[in-house]
Amino acid sequence: MAGPLAGIRVLDLTTTLMGPYATQTLAEMGAEVVKVEPPEGDIVRRIGPARNPGMGPIFLNTNRGKRSLVLDLKNPEGREAALRLAARSDVLVYSLRPHSMERLGLGYETVAQVNPRLVYAGVYGYAQDGPYAARPAYDDLLQGATGVAALNARIGDGTPRYVPLGLVDRIVGLAASGAISAALLHREHTGMGQRVDVPMFETMLPFVLGDHMGGLAFDPPLDAGGYARMLSPGRRPYRTRDGWICAVVYTDKHWRSFCAGLGMADLVSIDKRFADHGARIAHINEILAMVSEIMAQRDTAEWMEFFEKADIPAMPVNDLADLLDDPHLRETGFFEMEEHPTEGRLRRAGIGPRWSASPAGERRPAPVLGADGAEVLREAGYEESEIRRLAELGATRLPGTGE
Incomplete structure (x- = not known):
């Protein structure tokens, strides 16, 4: 044994x-x-x-x-x-x-x-x-x-x-x-x-509560609980020009790389919504809606190459049958x-x-x-x-x- x-x-x-x-x-x-x-x-x-x-x-x-x-x-x-x-x-x-x-x-x-x-x-x-x-x-x-x-x-x-x-x-x-x-x-x-x-x-x-206790962790509560980023309607796979992709532009470094790759290097310093992680979470719905519009402009393969070069986490949206041919799993x-x-x-x-x-x-x-x-x-x-x-x-x- x-x-x-x-x-x-x-x-x-x-x-x-x-x-x-x-x-x-x-x-x-x-x-x-x-x-x-x-x-x-x-x-x-x-x-x-x-x-x-x-x-x-x-x-x-x-x-x-x-x-x-x-x-x-x-x-x-x-x-x-x-x-x-x-x-x-x-x-x-x-x-x-x-x-x-x-x-x-x-x-x-x-x-x-x-x-x-x-x-x-x-x-x-x-x-x-x-x-x-x-x-x-x-x-x-x-x-x-x-x-x-x-x-x-x-x-x-x-x-x-x-x-x-x-x-x-x-x-x-x-x-x-x-x-x-x-x-x-x-x-x-x-x-x-x-x-x-x-x-x-x-x-x-x-x-469940590890993510979503939120303001309920305090007595008296500071809010009704829930993690804003996870509850944003925009937190879902992004539609590309020919399919779907999962991407998480999350840290300050990710955002600098993302904006620079799109020719918007000054956005992070100019727009206060992107100033730091807390600011981005406070404006998460607007930010994810913006990213959704940008993602629709390129094919999935183009985005995968972009994110790999920028060292930003991304994965394709696999159906169950796709997993059988996944190159990493093979x-x-x-x-x-x-x-x-x-x-x-x-x-x-x-x-x-x-x-x-x-x-x-x-x-x-x-x-x-x-x-x-x-x-x-x-x-x-x-x-x-x-x-x-x-x-x-x-x-x-x-x-x-x-x-």
């Missing part, structure tokens, strides 16, 4: 997106992850185009590096199997509401009795000491609750809109992987396991091809972080439902007769057996 978390065993009781993304991140760092799925499988298996039922692209791209075991946790035998697996794991991650874990008999106090060194991590909607504690949560709800949808309303026609990504799920999933890694480091120093709670609402809020080998045992040839995204001393090794493809069940149960000490009995009782499901 390879990666900085090599040797760490993770019991993954999560479904949908946030929890699976967190545990895939751990798997990419070398952890051994067992994904426990209900008999019907993770609902995300059924999203998007697929060559075979239950193997959709969102599932394939959120569950790499894992082995799949089917357990019905409402079945006493399934619950017992989960406890036996927890006893030999370093981390347990769940995405049910905490009271649901208690109802299943898998609450922290119960699980800690079989493994006091376990890092027991919950990723769910809201902190448990407030009135929202029992509420269900999805990405859309949290984009609304944390102000993301309302911020989109400010820059559009006044209608709140969601970002077209599982934004909260993935941000909170990354935060969870970091919190779990920190808890593992604490255990390394102390020998103690612990409960780790990662609520979506409270974890996402600092992410050179770095970001997209990898894999031969999946049931799905054939697949394209997968690479891992962003790199570790010089403990690089991630070959990644296991996303599993077929229950594909590794018998193997995982044997490792937990189950005999073949016990595994067959679990299947007969409906506590597990073994592929290819009809059970």
Whole structure:
């Protein structure tokens, strides 16, 4: 095994997106992850185009590096199997509401009795000491609750809109992987396991408010909050003569270079709106409108050459398919091809972080439902007769057996 978390065993009781993304991140760092799925499988298996039922692209791209075991946790035998697996794991991650874990008999106090060194991590909607504690949560709800949808309303026609990504799920999933890694480091120093709670609402809020707290940071408030530059209607890709381009003329140096290249070198010194960064933010709508008019006068390729020479940040506007031919991604080998045992040839995204001393090794493809069940149960000490009995009782499901 390879990666900085090599040797760490993770019991993954999560479904949908946030929890699976967190545990895939751990798997990419070398952890051994067992994904426990209900008999019907993770609902995300059924999203998007697929060559075979239950193997959709969102599932394939959120569950790499894992082995799949089917357990019905409402079945006493399934619950017992989960406890036996927890006893030999370093981390347990769940995405049910905490009271649901208690109802299943898998609450922290119960699980800690079989493994006091376990890092027991919950990723769910809201902190448990407030009135929202029992509420269900999805990405859309949290984009609304944390102000993301309302911020989109400010820059559009006044209608709140969601970002077209599982934004909260993935941000909170990354935060969870970091919190779990920190808890593992604490255990390394102390020998103690612990409960780790990662609520979506409270974890996402600092992410949003870091940019947009604005005058609300002061008591009494100095304004209604919001970062003017990010909320400007002109903060969007610029239309060129033949397409679109992203450019950020931001620092004093950028503006001097931009104006000089356009033959307007004196603008920065003459026009007080360009005097410094604070002045530009105060007049951001006017400035971005001016830049938009200028950008429409040249082709995208001309602007890319201009910005590269001026050392001003710029990138083209890529559609999803464009990414597959991006020259930088080709050179770095970001997209990898894999031969999946049931799905054939697949394209997968690479891992962003790199570790010089403990690089991630070959990644296991996303599993077929229950594909590794018998193997995982044997490792937990189950005999073949016990595994067959679990299947007969409906506590597990073994592929290819009809059970």
